[in-house]
Amino acid sequence: MRYAIISDIHSNKQALNVVLADIKAQGVDSIVCLGDIVGYGPCPVEVIESCYQYVNHFVLGNHDAAAAGKLSTSNFNDNAKFLIDWTISRIDDGHKRFLSGNPLMLKGKNFRCAHGSLRAPGRFLYVLEDDEAREEFLAFPEQISFIGHSHVPGIFVIGASGNPHWLSPMDFNIEDEKRYIVNVGSIGQPRDDDFRASYCIYDNEKQDVFFRKVPFDIESYRRELAKAKIPENSSYFIEFYLTRTSKPLRDTIGFRELSAEQAIFGAEEVKSLECEVEKLRRSKKLLLIIIFLCVSVCLGLALLYAKISANNRSIAEAARIAEEKLAKKNKTIYDGIRRDFALLPPAQETEIILMPAIGEATSQKPFDGWSVELFHPDKQQVFCEIFPDKKQGDLPSFRIVSKSTDEIILKYKPLPVRRGMRFSASAQFKKISLEAGHIALCLLLEKPDGTTEVLAQNIPDEILSSDSWTRRTSITIGKDDAIRSEGMLYYAIKGNFSGEVLVRKCSLVEKK
Numbered sequence: 417m418r419y420a421i422i423s424d425i426h427s428n429k430q431a432l433n434v435v436l437a438d439i440k441a442q443g444v445d446s447i448v449c450l451g452d453i454v455g456y457g458p459c460p461v462e463v464i465e466s467c468y469q470y471v472n473h474f475v476l477g478n479h480d481a482a483a484a485g486k487l488s489t490s491n492f493n494d495n496a497k498f499l500i501d502w503t504i505s506r507i508d509d510g511h512k513r514f515l516s517g518n519p520l521m522l523k524g525k526n527f528r529c530a531h532g533s534l535r536a537p538g539r540f541l542y543v544l545e546d547d548e549a550r551e552e553f554l555a556f557p558e559q560i561s562f563i564g565h566s567h568v569p570g571i572f573v574i575g576a577s578g579n580p581h582w583l584s585p586m587d588f589n590i591e592d593e594k595r596y597i598v599n600v601g602s603i604g605q606p607r608d609d610d611f612r613a614s615y616c617i618y619d620n621e622k623q624d625v626f627f628r629k630v631p632f633d634i635e636s637y638r639r640e641l642a643k644a645k646i647p648e649n650s651s652y653f654i655e656f657y658l659t660r661t662s663k664p665l666r667d668t669i670g671f672r673e674l675s676a677e678q679a680i681f682g683a684e685e686v687k688s689l690e691c692e693v694e695k696l697r698r699s700k701k702l703l704l705i706i707i708f709l710c711v712s713v714c715l716g717l718a719l720l721y722a723k724i725s726a727n728n729r730s731i732a733e734a735a736r737i738a739e740e741k742l743a744k745k746n747k748t749i750y751d752g753i754r755r756d757f758a759l760l761p762p763a764q765e766t767e768i769i770l771m772p773a774i775g776e777a778t779s780q781k782p783f784d785g786w787s788v789e790l791f792h793p794d795k796q797q798v799f800c801e802i803f804p805d806k807k808q809g810d811l812p813s814f815r816i817v818s819k820s821t822d823e824i825i826l827k828y829k830p831l832p833v834r835r836g837m838r839f840s841a842s843a844q845f846k847k848i849s850l851e852a853g854h855i856a857l858c859l860l861l862e863k864p865d866g867t868t869e870v871l872a873q874n875i876p877d878e879i880l881s882s883d884s885w886t887r888r889t890s891i892t893i894g895k896d897d898a899i900r901s902e903g904m905l906y907y908a909i910k911g912n913f914s915g916e917v918l919v920r921k922c923s924l925v926e927k928k
């Protein structure tokens with residue numbers, strides 16, 4: 417596995433964006449963030465949301481803990497404290513939940529990570545001196561560990577002499593008789609008199625460590641500070657950029673280490689990267705097999721199709737296909753999905769779906785939060801109406817009317833998802849009439865490459881035999897088939913029928 421290990425972004429979106437682009441160009445399997453996503457900088461919301469989207473693993477930083485309300489600001493200096501309070505006023509509960517859910521330590525196959533220190537990750541100690549490094553080396557069994565916190569990149573190395581010493585950033589291959597503590601530096605608040613973002617790439621199979629430095633647009637960062645009315649002297653690297661005068665590191669640090677009594681607990685203390693690495697390996701193998709099978713099947717089908725179409729396709733058939741194609745081309749979409757919704761999903765186990773307002777979906781008045789795709793719009797209509805229910809009173813329901821078996825798709829607004837998330841979806845159906853075809857409840861995943869995968873679908877058979885509401889038709893993406901790739905999740909009702917069908921109690925929740 418090749419890991420990109422980043423730290424101390426501190427709400428600096430200019431720096432984070434160029435680093436994410438650099439990481440993409442380097443080709444890594446996984447991105448690990450060692451904490452302090454927020455604090456100091458002017459763009460906490462954008463930075464949390466891109467971290468949520470692109471970073472695979474996190475540990476908790478002291479600024480994150482304070483912004484999430486897990487740590488008092490009494491150990492921060494006035495500048496840091498002011499900017500934590502300012503950050504708290506900009507982020508919402510979802511952002512805070514995300515920050516506070518991160519563990520204090522991550523354990524990989526032959527390495528581990530923490531924000532500041534491995535001997536007491538909940539105290540956010542600094543490892544600056546050789547003596548501090550010596551104690552750190554006693555606190556972990558692996559040959560190498562990664563930290564951030566001081567915002568100064570470099571390496572503590574210990575060999576046969578038993579005396580650790582500090583080395584400036586340099587690429588290296590792990591040597592058998594040595595052990596290492598690597599400080600990856602800071603993305604958004606460098607303090608090493610170098611105003612470029614710093615991070616590391618670690619290949620845990622080849623045992624290589626590379627340091628990367630990426631310049632970012634400081635002028636744009638300064639404009640963002642001015643817009644947010646944050647004074648420039650809140651970021652040491654700007655002072656250095658303007659004056660080229662350096663200060664001792666201790667004078668630039670805005671945080672006093674926590675005493676043993678003040679230490680943070682509660683966050684799951686160690687999270688293992690191992691099972692996910694294994695899962696990734698297995699899914700890569702599986703993916704190769706699936707691709708091979710798909711290619712074989714496609715080739716077979718293509719050959720068969722070529723043969724059939726050459727020999728058997730009648731003129732009538734060709735005309736019908738042409739008509740069908742035209743209908744698909746003429747697909748009408750009434751789209752009521754706003755693309756500016758918050759990127760963070762709602763809390764686990766809470767209902768995500770909201771029904772639209774009563775009425776028919778039209779181009780002038782699409783359903784709020786839903787898109788309706790009709791493949792034969794002059795023969796198909798979708799309404800949201802109130803239907804009374806003896807037991808449960810009036811409930812909003814969709815009425816889907818189709819005089820052709822062409823496809824109709826109702827999709828709820830997309831939810832950004834990460835690998836490993838689990839969901840459960842359900843709905844109830846009732847037929848008014850059903851001459852042909854079927855209707856299904858689906859979960860679709862739109863991947864970053866633009867392709868869409870049907871994760872699961874359920875066709876309620878009951879609808880054929882009964883004229884009353886079906887039981888809850890549900891889909892669960894659970895333990896064994898959790899989301900396997902990041903992307904956008906869509907809750908969808910998909911019909912290919914001629915008749916009239918009602919749908920109600922549309923529900924989607926994220927499972928713990």
Ligand code: ZN
Nearest residue numbers: 424452479565
């Ligand atoms: Zn920091």
